[in-house]
Amino acid sequence: MSQRHSVLKGVDLTLSPGEVVGLVGENGSGKSTIMKILVGELAADAGTVTHAGVLGYCPQQPVVYERLTCDEHIELFARAYRMTHEAERRARRDLYAALGFERYAGTRADRLSGGTLAKLNLTLAMLANPQVLLLDEPYAGFDWDTYLKFWDLVGQRRAEGRSVLIISHFVADEQRFDRIVQLCEGRLCAGRTAAP
Template structure:
């Protein structure tokens, strides 16, 4: 009997011993994260679940570099895409102009940016809003734009903070189609939420309690 060794998959995201606290007043200090760890492998879809106030968004901001931890390390291999819980947009820019702006920030060629933009409009179903200014979009369409901008450069690691909170059922299904395709392509996705309805769509569920995973 012979066995074939399985290739070792190197983590594309690895966070270890993450600690974070906030000072309230002169004496009180609130410990939010107390040594949280999380690892993401190529082609994995992982859910990070915790109650409101458990520190999920704080951990996500540390992972993307928007917040400095008090202790611990974070390493990411490859390009990172981030979809924050609250859409980040410029009110006077259209959807097309947002994609153009982010494409330049990602140093994408004009052809690559336009191709990716067309694919995302079709996948998420909001191409009719291409020339609409952001301040005239509904909350659900802003959520689609927010996700589209995170996906524009086809990142190896995609971090999503409550990504489908404003989606209708059709968009929710479209979202999971996109996630499934990314998994097939070896891309990795970390989704944080206060609850998980479809556990079978995830490879792993990580729970955040008392500042630890």
């Protein structure tokens, strides 16, 4: 018989429109568990999760089909989001250009480098221009140029009034966030408005 282990001990987190929030904490503090509950991958023992509009989710480990190309992934996810062909075409073009990996459009996922796979993972999360974007360690594997492009995309989402939650082990660029909250042993233990 497996023993139950309580990871989270009551977390109350609200994202406002146009807000970029960083959620930090040590390994094992419950960051990824929160994300999985927010997207419905795990059921919470108690409490509720409410959101308005489309959710975009970028898991820490990309969930892709090895034999599908980048274009085929985008087409598959666009159908799941019920996007029109025009919206899909525009989003594909814009995200390939923004992240600089259009030359891999016809490349199978199992032949992508770790950094390019991370770009595909982020593209799939942002494809439908979701109202709430949940990112779990989204820039792991990015080079500096892609890291800066990532923040440009986040800035655009903020300007459009969309919410972004970024989970990370640590925050290097505090000024890029509106608010940073810390998770300690399953609870939100500290929060601060990021420095201007």
